[in-house]
Amino acid sequence: MAPRNSNDPFVVISTREEDFSRPHLPEGKDPLYGPWGEHGSAKFEDPVGFAVRKLREIHPKASIVLFTYGIDLLGFPKVQVEPISPPEVITNSVFIPLARRMGEDAGVLVNNVRFGAFKVTWQNLNFIYYTMLFLHGAFENVQNFVLFEGPEEVPRALVSAAGSYSASLHEEIYVFDSGFWQKDRKLWLEIQKANWKDVILKDEFKKGLQKDVFGFFDSEDMYHDLGIPWKRGIIMHGPPGNGKTISMKAIMKQADANNYAPLYVRSFRSWKGEEGAMVDVFDHARRMAPCVLILEDLDSLINNQNRSFFLNQLDGLDSNDGLLIIGTTNHLQNIDPALRSRPSRFDRKFPFNDPDPTERKLYCQYWQHKLASNDEIDFPDSLLDEIVDVTDKFSFAFLKEAFVSALVTLAGYDDPKKKPSFGEEIKTQITTLRKQLNSDAPSSDVCGDTSDNFPGAWTGSASRTPIMNNELPRIDARRFEQNTDRIWVAGSVDPMHGRFQRSPLMPGEMPAPAGAEDGMTRDGRDMRSRALQAAALGRSFLF
Known part of the structure; x- marks a missing residue:
């Protein structure tokens, strides 16, 4: 730089150019x-x-x-x-x-x-x-x-x-919800708890239900020899709390064990619209056939706007060979006769009504056997008969509540001298539930006739509850091994919500629905379950 002269009107300043670029990183092995x-x-x-x-x-x-x-x-x-x-x-x-x-x-x-x-x-x-x-x-x-x-x-x-x-x-169940089919490990674990021994129904009714469901899969040759489509529709109906849920879980468990995939539909609501969702549901079911397609709350899934399209999927031009469709409803009278009564659609109906005295006795004997090893519980046959007599019009859910509430209340007593007997406490609970039942009892105009006036209806009695409980078991962290401290997942993460997004999006596909559960991919895959699999x-x- 030239020396500065104080008499010069201008000062010329020059600087050495600095290199502010990032330090050179060592080249990796990947040339791409x-x-x-x-x-x-x-x-x-x-x-x-x-x-x-x-x-x-x-x-x-x-x-x-x-x-x-x-x-x-x-x-x-x-x-x-x-x-x-x-x-x-x-x-x-x-x-x-x-x-x-x-x-x-x-x-x-x-x-x-x-x-x-x-x-x-x-x-x-x-x-x-x-x-x-x-x-x-x-x-x-x-x-x-x-x-x-x-x-x-x-x-x-x-x-x-x-x-x-x-x-x-x-070890998964296909579930359709929010417009996507997704594999649900938690639901599979839930249905493994089901056992036909825990389904407290008359033996004739239970065997009839099992025969209709699993006899269908064994009858393919018979259907083809007769020249009729190999498909079947069953409706399980009745007021909630009488065994539809436990029966459905037992069916799903046995079907899965026999390699007949159970496909469970929670809702037809979709970004494609309900008709688009129905196409996705039935296309997937046809690919998975022979299988069981389960439609929960049929009267809510099918409405005036989508009924015609649903009927077209049931018996339109596309083949439904190998499809056993089981619908459930608490209100059979709300289902259109074109759906509930026409042959080749839902031609078999099983009523799950409030238990009669014989079924109430079977249920009480079930609890008597469970409590037989408890020395603090005195449950003689005389008490069993008394419970059966005073629980008329009780659903299985109300009966269960009486037993569970009585046992929980007895377990809460600290002073043995003040503790009532099991018989006294369960009678108290039954009295409380009776008051609730009487105060909540709807009129016959609301309930409608629960008797079976429809073609193909089963003539026995049976039971009730909503199909699948969303409260499924959590993943046990103890199943993780110490050497799995890094798990790699290809895909994207929603930065706003921290949710996994399956990538890439299919042409025309929408992003994850609002309200999707954290830790789930956009198509519903449970990342906790997938981490456990890894x-x-x-x-x-x-x-």
């Missing part, structure tokens, strides 16, 4: 990492086409198979997976809490992969797998690439095997 990041910021982008062209330059001898949704390659248990260059794997981490009773630290940290390259080994063959998340329009999408140095049939076989595994059920497999990578 840098170009991909550079191109993702370009003014014009075609991420999928660019990635394919670049991968062909990098791996000129490799066959490349692309796929988007519906295939969980990282969750496929028959492959071994490891990141090629861990420092270059881009992830978002989300903490998935478990039940608070498991402790303050009960939960799992899940890594959502935005860019990653993995070495995949399957049947002693080595593949390279890329998963990339990018913005396209208003939504984030995931594109997947499988590379193999050899014929294209080999990576296609891998993708096909992973797709078949992803599409099949693994732990059981001893791996740390999951979609």
Whole structure:
């Protein structure tokens, strides 16, 4: 710089240019990492086409198979997976809490992969797998690439095997809700508790229900020999609290064990509209046939606006071979006669009415047997007969409440001298429930006739309750192994709500519905259950 002269009118100042760029990072092993990041910021982008062209330059001898949704390659248990260059794997981490009773630290940290390259080994063959998340329009999408140095049939076989595994059920139940089919592990665990021995109904009625349900699946040849469609419809109806729920759970458990998938529909409400939802429901059921399609609260699902379309799905041009459709309702009289009475639709009806004296006695004997080992409970046959006599018009739910309330009340006494006998306490509870029943009893105009005046109706008696309880068991954190401290998930996370979003979106598909449960993907996949599956497999990578 020239020396400064104080007499000069201007002062010339020069500075040495500073380098404020980021320090040079060591290059990774993945040659696509840098170009991909550079191109993702370009003014014009075609991420999928660019990635394919670049991968062909990098791996000129490799066959490349692309796929988007519906295939969980990282969750496929028959492959071994490891990141090629861990420092270059881009992830978002989300903490998935478990039940608070498991402790303050009960939960799992899940890594959502935005860019990653993995070495995949399957049947002693080595593949390279890329998963990339990018913005396209208003939504984030995931594109997947499988590379193999050899014929294209080999990576296609891998993708096909992973797709078949992803599409099949693994101790799960398919549930349709909010416009999506989703696999529900918690519901599967819930129905495992059901047992036909706990269904307190007359033996003739119970056997008739079982025969109609499972005899259908054994009668395919008979239907075809007679030249009639192999499909059936059953309605389980009656006031709530009389055994529809436990019976349905027992049916679902046995059907699942016999490899007849139970498909459970909670609602036809969907971003596609109810008719679009019905198409999705029946298309999926036809693919899964033979199966049991369960429609909870049929009178609420079918209304004046969607009835015609639903009837078209039931007996229109499309084949429903192998479909057993079971509907439940508390108000049979509210269902349109075209649906409830016409043959080939719902031609069998099983009434679950308030138990008669014989069924009330069966239920009391059930409790008498359960309490037989309790020395503090005196439950003689004379008390059993007395309970049967004073519980006329009680539902099974009211009977259960009488027993449970009596036992809970007795357990709360600290002073044995003030503690009443079991007989005294259960009579007190029955009196209280009787007052409630009488005060809440609706008029006959509201209830309608619960007798069976419909073709194909069963002539026995039976029971009631809403179909599926949403209070399903929480995931037990103790099932996690210590070596599963990192779980990788390919997909996106809703930054506003912290919810997982299945990626990519299908063409025309809407984002996650508002109010979706935290820890669930947009299509309803339970991330807690999937984390447990990863732990059981001893791996740390999951979609």
